[in-house]
Amino acid sequence: MxxxxxxxxxxxxxxxxxxxxxxxxxxxxxxxxxxxxxxxxxxxxxxxxxxxxxxxxxxxxxxxxxxxxxxxxxxxxxxxxxxxxxxxxxxxxxxxxxxxxxxxxxxxxxxxxxxxxxxxxxxxxxxxxxxxxxxxxxxxxxxxxxxxxxxxxxxxxxxxxxxxxxxxxxxxxxxxxxxxxxxxxxxxxxxxxxxxxxxxxTCGLLQATWQGHSYTLGYPAIADAQVGEPQAFNLHIVADRSGSMLGDSIALLRSALDGLLVNLDDSTGVNLTSFGCKYSLFKESVKPLNGSYRKQLRQFVATIEADMGGTEVMPALLATIKSLPHAGERENHLVLITDGHVDVCDEQMAAVTLLCKQHGVTIHVIGVGYSVNADLAGRLTDATGGRLVLVNPQAEFAGAIADLAAECGFAQLTNPWQWQQHDWGINAPCFSPGLPRLVMAKGCDAQFKNGDSAMPVTEIEGKWAQALVKIAGMQEYLLSSHPHSGELSTQLxxxxxxxxxxxxxxxxxxxxxxxxxxxxxxxRPASRVMFSRGGPMDAASPGARDEYLDIPVFLRKKPDYVPSQRFADTMLAALASVWRSPQFTQIGCRRMGISDTLLEMLKTWAQRDNLPFRQVLALYLRLYAEAKNMHLSKRVLKRLNVEWNEENQALRDDMQLYISSTLASEPAA
The missing domain is CATH 2.60.40 (Immunoglobulin-like)
Known part of the structure; x- marks a missing residue:
């Protein structure tokens, strides 16, 4: 070791x-x-x-x-x-x-x-x-x-x-x-x-001054509208398959796209364009993601490789926009995923903007890494009312894809709030009600205003002021192309x-x-640990699925049960069976498919409180059933009561906290 x-x-x-x-x-x-x-x-x-x-x-x-x-x-x-x-x-x-x-x-x-x-x-x-x-x-x-x-x-x-x-x-x-x-x-x-x-x-902004620099940032609530029911939409993904994607990169992209395809609604129109020094469309136009088409698209995604040379994005964008239907009842969304530095002339940008207007297309860009041309990506998204998301190369982009897909299902509204009296800032021209976006600006007099109305600002001091200024200053450094980046780095x-x-x-x-x-x-990374709303999911556990990669709950077709839930449900069902009465031992738990995380947690509790493992397991199952409002038969209650007959409030509190965390992902009935 x-x-x-x-x-x-x-x-x-x-x-x-x-x-x-x-x-x-x-x-x-x-x-x-x-x-x-x-x-x-x-x-x-x-x-x-x-x-x-x-x-x-x-x-x-x-x-x-x-x-x-x-x-x-x-x-x-x-x-x-x-x-x-x-x-x-x-x-x-x-x-x-x-x-x-x-x-x-x-x-x-x-x-x-x-x-x-x-x-x-x-x-x-x-x-x-x-x-x-x-x-x-x-x-x-x-x-x-x-x-x-x-x-x-x-x-x-x-x-x-x-x-x-x-x-x-x-x-x-x-x-x-x-x-x-x-x-x-x-x-x-x-x-x-x-x-x-x-x-x-969130309803306001934070402002701070440190080292003579002032910044404001926050997630403003810019509309009273709440998140409504998602609407059917068309989603065309334009994915970078250039040479820089070799190895783990393309594998991660495949996994993220497959997870998205599994959890999108059947009514969503979907298509995929791959590009490098050339491009290819999977289908001539978007098609509803029904059973057979979903299977075909997933099979294609499973075979994609980083085998398309350089990063020539513009021909791929133009062909993709032309393939989308003209503006109608459905909104058309194009999500560009790239890690390369691409250059586009003004004539090409004008052509993209015109085509997007004719077809009613909103372009979103997920820029991965630090070599992405953020200025160009910003021009594409600003011109079409889309969203620019810049993420680290460390798997954050899987969640970004899911979040963008979630946002596409809601109507985009023009953002009436704008920064005023600022030296530099980040804001979105459009927004979706209830889906917050981070905004920030530089300048001691910066105000986030809608006409004469200004967003309230909370001033923070001390170490929190230093943190805010450095966080915002780092974003200015990353997104700005001016020659004073070195000076800004030194000053802050x-x-x-x-x-x-x-x-x-x-x-x-x-x-x-x-x-x-x-x-x-x-x-060594844990076996494809994926975070759901109930905590981690270990793909090595029985029945776990690779598709769940931070997909929002309202996009999921089925609730995602984490290993502790699946094991507890199986154990309780076995207790109710005349033929499958399980053993309250570690070996018995492994036969029932317990996750390593839960098994280690139960062992830790048993050692800490000097209790037999079977008693700790019995209490866990009892509290789990109570948390889920499960009706337990007399047979099951008798078995659990035989194993656990003590009072230990501290252990109960720890278990209830753990159980509430793992059950948080289960949608209400």
Whole structure:
């Protein structure tokens, strides 16, 4: 077992903002000094706020410097045999922590402070927190030759704390425990950490000033209209199959598209265009996604490869728009998915705009990675009233596809709210009622106005002001093409391609011996863990389906039962049977298809409270049945009462919290 790394994670929440203290504890298990390199990634709307390094009781704050200066200082420290740390931005949203001159057996603690804007869903009533811990699989290929390997024997535990008693978690990637000061979670770094919170409907904006820069951001409620019944629509997906999609990238695209096709309604008109240096349409026009056509399209998606050369998007767009029916009762939506930098002349843009107007087509763009031509994508979406979504290459785009498909089912309304008196801003020309979009602007006098009405703004201070300004400033850096990006990075102390975060240990002894460079491997990703509204779904469990990739509940054809639900239902049914009375043992549970996550949770509870495993299992089944309002026969109740006859309120509370999390995905009858 390879376990040189562990993590402690503390999360604080404030409205739509989260500050995470992500503390990595690394021990050099080699017999010689090493320079260890560990890679990590962030959500798209996030920024590194700071970094502290502790070595042998000495704590240093890393300092932001220019890229060349930081690298030069780090290399100088390596030559002088001093311990040093360099945090740098690579590409495609990947960051590297370089830990230099760690002596054999020596430990180092690196505490990263991360800020992010939570993702709002369901008219702002739900907020999503995600901390990526896996870099693979990814959409798009990085040229960094020091990307981490995945090691089957790597085992990196973590412990997470949410210091907020009032927070209500609806779903999570790992089991939660209630504590006096908030919630706790434990696991290993084999999947992204995901939390879904209940929140009040968003109705305002947050504003902050830090380092002389002022930004405003938020999810404004820009209409009183509520989400109604989704309407039938046409959806034509234009997918990039250029050479940059080789390997895991194209596999991830196949999986995401297949999940979408499984869960779209039969009445949805669907077609697919593939493009590279050439293009091809699956059918001449969109067709209703009935049983046979759905099967044909899924079979085609399963065979697509990254075999179409370069990234020539314009011929594919023009052919796709022409294939769509003229504006009628149904709205036409085109979703372009690309990771490449494409260039379009004004004449081509004019042709696309005219054709979209004639056919009533709305273009949405999912730009994956950091080489996407965001200016062009913005022009395409602004001209047609569509949505531009820029995501990291680390599988976030699967959820983006699902969210866009959900939004296509609702009428698009012209957005009357606009930024005024601002230096830079993000806003959408159209919106769908109840589906929030993040807006932001720069400038101390920036106002979000509809005529004479201005959206209310809440001023925040302290560390939250720093977090807001850095998060928004990072978006300005990523989306702006002006030549002052390096200056902005320095002024706001952003970790970008222009800067680095450096720490040199000036108080310790010099490290003797030659240093060996090594890349810290990542854990093997859990078997296609997919997040539903009830928590994670493990595709390795019996009956789990690859198709569920963050598809919104109202688009699903069937409720998605997570492993704990499926096992409990099976166990209770077996108890009611005269012929299949199950054993209340770990072996008996495995025969019934229990997930590893639930089995480990039951074992943990049993060990913690010094109880037999069969008693803990009996209580879990009893509470599960109560949560689902299931009627249990006398036979089942008798068996459960025989196994469990004690009072343990703390255990009951922990189980009820876990069960409510796993049942949150089940739609109401």
């Amino acid at each position: 390879i376990n040189p790394l562990s993590a402690t994670i503390d999360v604080e929440l404030n409205s739509i903002l989260a500050i995470t203290r992500y503390t990595l504890n690394y021990t050099n298990q080699q017999a010689m000094p090493v320079e260890a390199i560990y890679h990590f990634t962030l959500p798209r709307i996030a920024a590194v706020l700071g970094c502290e390094v502790t070595i042998d009781g000495r704590t240093y704050a890393a300092v932001i410097k220019g890229k060349q200066t930081a690298s030069s200082d780090y290399e100088q420290a390596i030559r002088e045999k001093r311990r040093s740390v360099l945090v740098e931005s690579l590409q495609d949203g990947v960051y590297a922590i370089n830990m230099g001159n760690l002596a054999a057996g020596e430990s180092i603690q690196i505490s990263l402070q991360l800020g992010q804007a939570l993702v709002a869903q369901d008219a702002g009533n739900k907020l999503i927190y995600r901390l990526p811990t896996q870099i693979f699989p990814r959409y798009g290929v990085s040229n960094n030759d020091l990307m981490p390997d995945v090691n089957l024997f790597a085992h990196y535990p973590f412990a997470l704390n949410i210091r907020d008693k009032g927070v209500k978690v609806l779903a999570s990637s790992h089991p939660l425990q209630q504590r006096e000061d908030g919630l706790a979670m434990q696991g290993v770094l084999d999947r992204d950490i995901y939390l879904e919170f209940s929140a009040s409907a 102390e952003l970790l970008t391609a222009y800067t680095g975060m450096i720490m040199v240990d000036t108080g310790g002894d010099l490290v003797e011996g030659d240093t060996q460079t090594m890349v810290v491997p990542h854990m």
